[in-house]
Amino acid sequence: VTPISSNDDALISTFGRLVEVQGRLERRLGGDLEARFALPHAWFEVLVRLSRSEQGQLTMGALADQVTLTTGGVTRLVDRMEAAGLVERLPCRTDRRVSYAGITEAGRAKLEEAAAAHATNLRAVFEGFSAEEMATLDTLLDRLRAGDQRE
Amino acid sequence: VTPISSNDDALISTFGRLVEVQGRLERRLGGDLEARFALPHAWFEVLVRLSRSEQGQLTMGALADQVTLTTGGVTRLVDRMEAAGLVERLPCRTDRRVSYAGITEAGRAKLEEAAAAHATNLRAVFEGFSAEEMATLDTLLDRLRAGDQRE
DNA sequence: TAAGATTGAAGCATCAATCTTG
DNA sequence: CAAGATTGATGCTTCAATCTTA
Numbered sequence: 001v002t003p004i005s006s007n008d009d010a011l012i013s014t015f016g017r018l019v020e021v022q023g024r025l026e027r028r029l030g031g032d033l034e035a036r037f038a039l040p041h042a043w044f045e046v047l048v049r050l051s052r053s054e055q056g057q058l059t060m061g062a063l064a065d066q067v068t069l070t071t072g073g074v075t076r077l078v079d080r081m082e083a084a085g086l087v088e089r090l091p092c093r094t095d096r097r098v099s100y101a102g103i104t105e106a107g108r109a110k111l112e113e114a115a116a117a118h119a120t121n122l123r124a125v126f127e128g129f130s131a132e133e134m135a136t137l138d139t140l141l142d143r144l145r146a147g148d149q150r151e
Numbered sequence: 152v153t154p155i156s157s158n159d160d161a162l163i164s165t166f167g168r169l170v171e172v173q174g175r176l177e178r179r180l181g182g183d184l185e186a187r188f189a190l191p192h193a194w195f196e197v198l199v200r201l202s203r204s205e206q207g208q209l210t211m212g213a214l215a216d217q218v219t220l221t222t223g224g225v226t227r228l229v230d231r232m233e234a235a236g237l238v239e240r241l242p243c244r245t246d247r248r249v250s251y252a253g254i255t256e257a258g259r260a261k262l263e264e265a266a267a268a269h270a271t272n273l274r275a276v277f278e279g280f281s282a283e284e285m286a287t288l289d290t291l292l293d294r295l296r297a298g299d300q301r302e
Numbered sequence: 303t304a305a306g307a308t309t310g311a312a313g314c315a316t317c318a319a320t321c322t323t324g
Numbered sequence: 325c326a327a328g329a330t331t332g333a334t335g336c337t338t339c340a341a342t343c344t345t346a
Contacts, residue, residue: 004263008270014285015176015273016199017292019192022173023219024299025166041170042314048167060329068174073315075330080314097323097328112155119159122166125298133291134165140280140288141168147276148175193336211307224337226308231336248306248345 029121037114042067043081044118047111050087050103057090057102074101086110180272188265193218194232195269198262201238201254208241208253225252237261 004012030041049066050056058066064074078101081087086107090100103111126134155163181192200217201207209217215225229252232238237258243249254262277285 004266005270008266010285011270011273011277012199012266014277014289014292015180015269016196017289017296018169018173019177019196020217020219021292021295021299022169024296026170027219028299029166040314045167045170048163061327066171068171068178070316071329072317072331076314079330095324095328099329115155115159115163118166119156119162122162125295126162126165127298128294129291134161136287137291138165138168140284140291141165141172143279144172144276145168145175147278148172148179191336212305221338222307223309223339227336246306246346250307 025125029118029125032121033114033118036117037110039110039114042069042077043086044111044114046077046081046101047086047103047107048115050101051108051111055102056108057100059092059098059100061098063101081107176276180269180276183272184265184269187268188261190261190265193220193228194237195262195265197228197232197252198237198254198258199266201252202259202262206253207259208251210243210249210251212249214252232258 026041030044033039033041033044045067046063049063050058060074060078061071063078064071067074067077069077078087078089082089086104088102088104090102092098092100129137177192181195184190184192184195196218197214200214201209211225211229212222214229215222218225218228220228229238229240233240237255239253239255241251241253243251280288
C-alpha cells in the first residue's frame with residue numbers, strides 16, 4: 001500500500017483542522033446562543049447579514065449565498081424566522097420573481113442582545129491572540145474566501 | 152437602537168468568516184469527492200482519522216469526538232460505511248460495552264485514491280500561500296482547537 | 303449508579319421538480 | 325427559454341430514552 005505523501009498529508013490535515021475547529025466552535029457558541037436566547041447560530045448569521053445590508057434587506061438568493069445554503073434551504077429558514085417575527089418577506093417592485101428578506105425591529109433587538117453575549121464568548125475563544133494574530137487570521141481567511149469565489 | 156460596538160463586530164465577523172470559508176470549501180471539495188469517488192466528506196474524515204490511529208481503530212466515542220458528531224450520529228455513519236465495506240465494527244476484549252470502528256483494506260484503498268485527488272484540490276485552494284503562511288494558519292487553528300477543548 | 307453505544311422521533315438541509323415572472 | 329423562489333421527497337444529524345455491561 002502506497003503511503004500518502006507527507007506533503008499531501010499536511011494539506012489534508014490543515015483542511016481537517018479547519019473543519020474540526022469550526023465544528024467545535026459552532027457547536028459550543030451556537031449552543032450557548034440557542035440555550036440563552038433561543039437563537040440557533042444559523043438564525044444569528046441571517047440577522048447579522050441582513051442588518052449589515054442596505055435597508056436591512058437581501059434577496060433570498062443573495063442571502064442563500066451569504067449563509068452558504070441552497071435557496072431551498074433559506075426558503076424554509078426564512079419561513080421559520082418569519083414565524084418567529086424576526087424577519088419579514090418583502091416583494092420587489094421591479095421584478096416580481098424576487099422576494100426580499102428584511103430584518104424586523106424585533107429581529108434587530110434580538111440581534112443586539114445576542115451579539116453582546118456572542119462577542120463575550122468570542123473574547124474567551126480568542127483569549128491570548130494578539131491584535132496582529134487576529135489581523136493575520138482575518139487576512140488568511142479572506143484570501144481563502146476570495147480564492148473560492150473566484151472559481 | 153444601540154449599535155453593536157466595532158470591537159464586538161470585528162470578533163463576530165472573524166467568526167463569521169471562519170464559518171463561511173469552512174462552509175464554502177466543504178461544499179466544493181466535498182462535492183468533488185462525492186462526485187468522483189462516491190465518498191462524502193464525512194466519510195473521508197472518518198477514514199483519515201481511523202487510518203492515523205493505532206491498529207486503524209478507534210472506539211465509537213473517540214471517533215465521534217474527532218469528527219465532531221454525537222455518538223448517535225457516528226453510530227449511523229459507521230452503519231452506512233460498514234454497509235459500503237469501508238469500515239468494520241470490532242468488539243473490545245476487556246470491556247464489552249465498547250465497540251471499535253476499524254478501517255478495512257477496501258477503506259484504505261478508497262482513502263488512498265481519494266486523498267490524492269483531495270490534496271490536488273487543496274493545492275489549488277491554497278495557491279499563493281507561502282510555507283510560512285501555511286504554518287501560521289496551522290498554528291492559529293491549533294490554538295483555537297486547544298482553547299476549545301480546555302473548556 | 304455510571305459509562306458506552308444504539309434507537310425512535312423530530313428537525314433541518316439538500317436535490318430535483320415545479321411554478322411564476324422576465 | 326432563463327431566472328428566482330418554493331415545494332415534495334429524501335438523507336443525515338441531533339436529542340432524549342433505552343439497553344447492556346462495569
